Amino acid sequence: MVTVVSHPLVQHKLSLMRDVQTGVKEFRELAAELSLLLAYEAMRDLETVPTRLHTPIEEGEFPMLSGKKLALVAILRAGLVMTDAIVQLVPAAKVGHIGLYRDPATLQPVAYYNKLPTDIAERRVFLTDPMLATGGSASAAIGFLKEAGAQTIKLMCILAAPEGIAVIQRDHPEVEIVVAAIDPRLNDHGYIVPGLGDAGDRIYGTK
Ligand SMILES: O=P(O)(O)OC[C@H]1O[C@H](OP(=O)(O)OP(=O)(O)O)[C@H](O)[C@@H]1O
Ligand SMILES: O=c1cc[nH]c(=O)[nH]1
Ligand SMILES: [Mg+2]
Numbered sequence: 548m549v550t551v552v553s554h555p556l557v558q559h560k561l562s563l564m565r566d567v568q569t570g571v572k573e574f575r576e577l578a579a580e581l582s583l584l585l586a587y588e589a590m591r592d593l594e595t596v597p598t599r600l601h602t603p604i605e606e607g608e609f610p611m612l613s614g615k616k617l618a619l620v621a622i623l624r625a626g627l628v629m630t631d632a633i634v635q636l637v638p639a640a641k642v643g644h645i646g647l648y649r650d651p652a653t654l655q656p657v658a659y660y661n662k663l664p665t666d667i668a669e670r671r672v673f674l675t676d677p678m679l680a681t682g683g684s685a686s687a688a689i690g691f692l693k694e695a696g697a698q699t700i701k702l703m704c705i706l707a708a709p710e711g712i713a714v715i716q717r718d719h720p721e722v723e724i725v726v727a728a729i730d731p732r733l734n735d736h737g738y739i740v741p742g743l744g745d746a747g748d749r750i751y752g753t754k
Pocket of ligand 1 (some may be wrong): 622624626647648649650654656676677678680682684685713737745748
């Protein structure tokens with residue numbers, strides 16, 4: 548399943564991120580703000596349980612989060628800005644990191660780091676990467692999560708290409724994707740068109 552978050556606030560912030568005039572500081576802030584809005588949608592189906600408590604006025608039963616605990620997992624580098632933002636909403640979540648970069652010649656993901664919560668099998672996992680292009684990186688990361696025992700995984704992205712979505716649906720059909728927009732295509736270098744450029748470089752100012 549793919550959920551495109553078509554809310555005007557999300558679309559406005561995404562357009563600002565696309566703008567080549569947007570500098571590193573603003574780009575990073577926008578990525579963090581958008582991540583919170585995506586998380587609001589991605590976490591819509593979290594379970595709650597009626598919980599008895601006293602307001603200053605009266606006692607009653609009120610919904611509180613229950614069910615499986617959460618894990619946020621970032622695909623390095625760019626996914627880090629998303630988990631750093633989202634953990635503010637769900638401070639009890641554990642955070643994992645999967646280091647991957649895409650070889651510029653082959654477009655294949657190269658893994659260099661993997662540190663996941665040991666109890667990931669008992670947690671709902673939200674995997675973050677701003678860009679889903681060929682889908683190679685996200686598919687490999689989901690493979691690592693499954694090897695570690697993860698059962699319930701949602702993939703949160705800012706921008707996707709149809710090619711990347713098709714790869715996730717082929718390799719991991721049970722994984723839900725939550726994304727702000729799906730652009731029409733990839734160019735010959737595997738960049739999303741019109742896209743927003745290289746997310747990692749724009750977040751960290753490395754180009
Ligand atoms: O869907 P794919 O074709 O695999 O491409 C997407 C990947 O490319 C980017 O990372 P990059 O390799 O630039 O590494 P970085 O985050 O360290 O900059 C992006 O953040 C994704 O991880
Ligand atoms: O358009 C793209 C494709 C892959 N990675 C990015 O950061 N941007
Ligand atoms: Mg990457």
